[in-house]
Amino acid sequence: MLIREATAADWPAIFPFFAAVVEAGETYAYPPGLSSAEAEALWLGQHRVVVAEEDGVVLGSATMGPNRPGRGSHVGTASFMVAEAARGRGVGRALGEHMLAWSKAAGFRAVQFNAVVETNTTAVHLWQSLGFRIVGTVPEAFDSRSHGLVGLHVMHRPL
Template sequence: MLIRPATDADWASIFPFFSAIVEDGETYTYPQGLSSDEAKALWLGQQHVVVAEEGSRVLGSATMGPNRGGRGSHVGTASFMVDGAARGRGIGRALGEHMLAWSREAGFRAVQFTAVVETNTAAVALWQSLGFRIVGTVPEAFDSRAHGLVGLHVMHRFL
């Protein structure tokens, strides 16, 4: 598997799993029904975007950059999506490890995730295994399609 910077040409491979994940209603606060152009602006418009590919197949993607601007710009953040057909193969872990290395090289002092859905136990476990800890939970901040109102974890890790 190769992790490399994403290009505009990758969007045709990213959008199907981006759309499926958002429409599933379990992990992202993005609005449902985004057009391809709207979703592309949200995802590819981040500071640094990568894809994980095997051969010519894009298996997942991650965005990374500062969590806030100005006086908060020393803390990074990231978002991750893996094609459902490629889950369970370590793609998320590889993207997470790549993000941590990139964030260190970019000069961030820490990484913060501000909205990890508490019922997304696979993601919570992955981030904890990579050294993140839950520093707080905003109760009932996410409307899960399957579970109703659930909390959003704020997760943090120093670099």
């Protein structure tokens, strides 16, 4: 699996799984029904964006960069999406490991995820296995399509 910088030419491969994840209503608070152009501005407009690909097929993508500007810029953050057909193949783990290595090399002191949906147990377990811990949960901060109001975990890992 190759992880490389994303380009605008990758967007047609990213948008189908981006749209599917958002429309599922279980893991991201992005508004449903975003046009391709609106979604592209949100995702590719991040500090750094990568894709994971295998045999020329984009399997997933991640964004990464500072969690906050100015005095908060020493802590990184990231977001991840994996195509449904690629789930369970280690794509999320590979993107997470890549993000951690990049964040450390970029001089971040820690990585903080601001909003991991508590019912997204696959992601919670993955991030815990990579050394993140839950430092707090905001109750009923996410409106899950299938679970109703659920908490958002804030997860943190020192580098």
